[in-house]
Amino acid sequence: MNRDPSALEDLCRQHTPALFPFLLNLTRNEADTRDLLQELFVSLARHPERLDGVREPRAFLFRSAHNLALDHLRSRASRHRAHEAAGHARADLFNLPANPDDAAHAEALSAALGELPADQRAVVHLKLWEGMTFESIGRTLEISPNTAASRYRYGLEKLRSLLRSLYNQLH
């Protein structure tokens, strides 16, 4: 990465559309998501040397965002757990489709994702909606591909069980 001042802004414009729902899925709170994005890019603006030698900016940004979100979740859990529980219902993770059935399914999926542990949620998100391979997820989250695969499998099984009744009703 070069240290051209406009390069960071380009990175922001290019990757924030994907980082926003990723952080929203982890934090389940839009205000916290905005704060974490601000913290991420302001930190890079203050310390541009952190981008030196970065070969995959996308993976770097997702990794940084994931670490910030985990720190945030830990501190929030220690401060007030009730806030997290209340935040689950407010996160509009998906675009609500016009079809009422699809809208109901989207809301149910958003709620079910909120039931997953954060580490499984991150892997499921990157696999299903960012199209990453387990290899790439492992590099991004600094875990082994096998760990990424097992977290995905556990997460998917839980989603399946949570959404089975709704899924059966719709089909």
Next chain:
Amino acid sequence: MNDEFEQRLSRHTLRSAPPEVIEDLARAIRTHQARTELRSHRASAGDDDSAPVWRTLGLLWAGALAMLMLSRSETDPMTHSVPRLTPEQAAVVRAERMALWELANVRESLDEPASTQTPPRRLLEPADRSRTPRPRSQLRSPAVPILGHEHRPPFQRFPIESPI
């Protein structure tokens, strides 16, 4: 993507970042980049300015030190070079001076019998009654020459010893 369930999940489109969020981030990035650049510019400018200031202060300090040393050596040249004498040695010196002075007066009086010149009052220590004489036991070695160095005739120097 293996089964239909995963495909169905992935068909839901995620909500993207609102445009104002991206604009706020871009604005924050520009602001902090400008601040960082300004701070680094000030830091580098501060380094450049401080060098001549410190150099000038160093020169001033060295000059003041040299002036101080010079003035001390001019006004009090003998303070640090005169050996300290014990009371006995001072008494011997005093006696020798008196003898030399009297001898000089005798020679002058032989050459000029009519001369009524008296020695400078300052050199006649016994006539100096403004100070009460101290007991001999309280006498210590003088820090300055006893009779002054302006009219001191040559005499034999004594070896340096500790005052007490």
